[in-house]
Amino acid sequence: MTKKFFTSLLFIALLAGCASGVKLDDVPVEDKTATSSGASTQVIRAEPSAVQTGVSGAVVVEKSASGIGPAGVAHVVYFDYDSFVVRAEARPVIESHARFLQANKQRKANIEGHTDERGGREYNLALGQKRAEAVRQALTLLGVSDAQLEAVSYGKEKPAAQGASETDLAKNRRVEIRY
Amino acid sequence: MKLVFLRMGLLQSLFKLILLVLVVTPTWAQFRVEVTGVGTTQLPVVIAPFKGESTAPQRLANIIQADLERSGQFKSLPSDSVLMDEISRPDFSPWRQLSAEALLAGSVTRLADGRYDVRARLWDVVKGQEKGDFRDTVAAADLRISAHRVADWVFQQLTGTPGAFASRITYVTKTGGRYLLWIADSDGENAKSALSSPEPIISPSWSPSGTHLAYVSFELRKPVVYVHELATGQRRAVANFKGSNSAPAWSADGNFLAATLSRDGGSQLYKIDLSGGEPQRLTQGGSISTEPAFSPDGSALFFVSDRGGSPQIYRMPARGGPAERVTFAGTYNISPALSPDGRWMAYVSRVGGAFRLHMMELATGQVTALTDTSADERPSFAPNSRLLLYTSVFQGRESLMTTTLDGRIKARLTGQGGDIREPHWGPMRK
Numbered sequence: 001m002t003k004k005f006f007t008s009l010l011f012i013a014l015l016a017g018c019a020s021g022v023k024l025d026d027v028p029v030e031d032k033t034a035t036s037s038g039a040s041t042q043v044i045r046a047e048p049s050a051v052q053t054g055v056s057g058a059v060v061v062e063k064s065a066s067g068i069g070p071a072g073v074a075h076v077v078y079f080d081y082d083s084f085v086v087r088a089e090a091r092p093v094i095e096s097h098a099r100f101l102q103a104n105k106q107r108k109a110n111i112e113g114h115t116d117e118r119g120g121r122e123y124n125l126a127l128g129q130k131r132a133e134a135v136r137q138a139l140t141l142l143g144v145s146d147a148q149l150e151a152v153s154y155g156k157e158k159p160a161a162q163g164a165s166e167t168d169l170a171k172n173r174r175v176e177i178r179y
Numbered sequence: 180m181k182l183v184f185l186r187m188g189l190l191q192s193l194f195k196l197i198l199l200v201l202v203v204t205p206t207w208a209q210f211r212v213e214v215t216g217v218g219t220t221q222l223p224v225v226i227a228p229f230k231g232e233s234t235a236p237q238r239l240a241n242i243i244q245a246d247l248e249r250s251g252q253f254k255s256l257p258s259d260s261v262l263m264d265e266i267s268r269p270d271f272s273p274w275r276q277l278s279a280e281a282l283l284a285g286s287v288t289r290l291a292d293g294r295y296d297v298r299a300r301l302w303d304v305v306k307g308q309e310k311g312d313f314r315d316t317v318a319a320a321d322l323r324i325s326a327h328r329v330a331d332w333v334f335q336q337l338t339g340t341p342g343a344f345a346s347r348i349t350y351v352t353k354t355g356g357r358y359l360l361w362i363a364d365s366d367g368e369n370a371k372s373a374l375s376s377p378e379p380i381i382s383p384s385w386s387p388s389g390t391h392l393a394y395v396s397f398e399l400r401k402p403v404v405y406v407h408e409l410a411t412g413q414r415r416a417v418a419n420f421k422g423s424n425s426a427p428a429w430s431a432d433g434n435f436l437a438a439t440l441s442r443d444g445g446s447q448l449y450k451i452d453l454s455g456g457e458p459q460r461l462t463q464g465g466s467i468s469t470e471p472a473f474s475p476d477g478s479a480l481f482f483v484s485d486r487g488g489s490p491q492i493y494r495m496p497a498r499g500g501p502a503e504r505v506t507f508a509g510t511y512n513i514s515p516a517l518s519p520d521g522r523w524m525a526y527v528s529r530v531g532g533a534f535r536l537h538m539m540e541l542a543t544g545q546v547t548a549l550t551d552t553s554a555d556e557r558p559s560f561a562p563n564s565r566l567l568l569y570t571s572v573f574q575g576r577e578s579l580m581t582t583t584l585d586g587r588i589k590a591r592l593t594g595q596g597g598d599i600r601e602p603h604w605g606p607m608r609k
Binding site: 061133 | 362377397400410411422444
């Protein structure tokens with residue numbers, strides 16, 4: 001996976017939008033290095049605050065870029081309430097991604113688990129992880145190398161639908177296959 | 180209302196004025212903390228406006244009054260028109276007629292170097308005696324902290340327990356697709372943002388020293404645990420293993436984090452040495468283990484697991500070992516928080532379809548529901564174990580709330596605008 005991430009500081013846009021009252025000269029300068037494992041280490045230089053509130057200017061991070069997967073293939077599979085079982089109807093989608101990943105051994109996929117909004121954030125993160133790992137396992141059983149796959153969870157943090165109806169909740173219980 | 184400085188002979192007419200004020204003026208008109216509920220025993224106190232505060236950057240008396248009211252242990256009597264400072268000689272009789280127990284007055288004075296001198300005096304109204312004096316000299320930007328220190332001092336003087344109003348809290352807001360991590364005073368005000376990201380930020384947790392936060396950020400398209408030094412903005416990823424990394428909790432000595440990692444499949448607890456080295460796995464098996472919380476003495480680790488078929492809170496030795504179940508009532512008990520005094524565990528329990536804050540007395544296992552709301556999340560204790568901070572949907576809005584441990588007095592902290600979540604109460608300031 002050529003996972004590129006940009007953590008450039010957008011001074012002006014963020015200061016304009018930020019209600020923290022951070023002064024321009026308080027904004028830290030970021031010196032970012034990526035280690036071989038993909039772990040990010042960010043060194044932020046900023047003057048320690050003179051007052052006892054002791055909070056330096058906000059560290060600002062930007063969106064990571066995402067890659068493109070197989071064309072014309074759905075990338076979302078849905079789950080029943082409180083379930084981690086991949087439904088039969090999801091098989092064609094998973095098989096398409098398996099073929100793509102086997103044909104493109106250098107590509108890597110993020111298998112992202114999601115839950116509906118009910119319950120705690122951390123517990124939902126663990127539930128979303130179970131869904132992601134179920135899809136990862138399905139891909140592995142179809143012959144995809146585990147090294148091409150990473151099962152992660154967003155829990156309830158990124159709902160696909162904002163409403164609270166059962167239809168909305170069902171849209172949020174999902175796994176997204178992202179590149 | 181034109182104010183004149185108090186003299187002894189004015190007290191009778193002042194008393195009439197106070198009665199008028201009692202009818203027409205909400206006591207917290209200039210402050211945004213809303214307090215609801217009635218306590219069993221609330222000490223009536225008078226907090227006079229500080230002399231000089233009308234031209235100072237902060238209205239100290241309002242901040243002190245809101246702190247004391249939020250604690251649930253005080254009821255402030257109307258005092259907007261009281262004109263005195265710490266060197267006044269009060270006539271106690273009108274206050275006794277209002278059943279006041281204590282009277283606070285003070286002043287704030289700008290010094291030649293730009294700093295402010297904050298002085299206060301507390302009187303026992305019943306005995307008609309002075310109880311003590313307070314003095315603090317601070318930069319203009321620290322006047323709110325100084326007001327919180329006065330509240331801490333009054334709290335200690337009148338209850339015998341240290342106050343915790345000068346501590347700080349953290350929380351996350353989501354506004355227009357942007358997630359912001361905030362550091363604020365314990366009343367939710369004076370917030371400074373420490374992190375701004377287009378991706379979610381969850382589970383911020385204060386280090387025991389109050390100098391660092393650990394949190395989960397999704398900026399790398401997956402949950403990664405960071406440790407962030409507040410004074411410098413310096414931060415590093417301390418858990419960025421394959422899979423999800425979440426739920427950081429500090430050990431009492433600040434040298435380790437317990438966290439949930441999925442590097443070996445499933446969500447399991449690990450101990451992470453902040454000076455480096457491989458994480459040490461603490462839980463085994465195929466079920467979920469997450470939301471670790473150390474007991475205040477560091478000997479036990481509380482956590483949430485579905486090993487019994489539904490999410491329940493368990494306790495195990497902090498070094499690892501057999502776990503015992505702690506919650507038994509209900510089928511969904513999550514988010515344990517231990518009081519610093521070791522007596523209480525706050526957590527969220529599903530009752531019907533509602534997620535409500537509950538309290539367990541650890542010695543007896545006795546459980547009390549603290550709210551009747553339906554979407555309570557993430558309780559944490561004040562460092563003096565006297566208040567809880569959590570979020571809820573209150574009167575139709577996502578709200579940052581405090582409650583007393585008996586659930587009787589609740590306050591909504593306005594905080595920053597936007598969807599507010601993931602609060603955590605920091606330690607006492609050193």
